[in-house]
Amino acid sequence: MEILGPFVELMGDLRGKTFISVVAVNVGTAPTTITHFGGYFYPSFWRWVLGRPQNFVVPTGLPIGKNLPHVLPPGEEWSNMIDQGDVEERMFKGKGGALYVGVIHNQKTKGGVYVRLKLAPKERAGDA
16 A cells, blocks of 8 residues: 655645645555544644654545545545644644555554655744
8 A cells, every 4th residue: 555645736726725635546456445544643743752643533534635535446546535734733733744645554563554644833923
């Protein structure tokens, strides 16, 4: 299973929002079931040192992704998105940081498959 995570911009009702796109591809020879879409982050340096991440789950009933659980045949892909602005505000409060996003599936015995994304700090109105 591979995770690809480029940042994309959408048109239509979601114009102006930036999303983190996650695409999971089944590179194995047997079908797998994706059961969860989420990730984790460290809200402070000390949480990182102590190895205590804060987990989150992404709702998948949105019109921009596929619902879970989802059976993924070999060679097929599953995709979904997270609102990047929501992630920055709710988790990092504009300070930036490392975010791990991925999926949990039934072929992995422990944990999931995650990719690290680095979010840059937001510029403040007075900075220039």
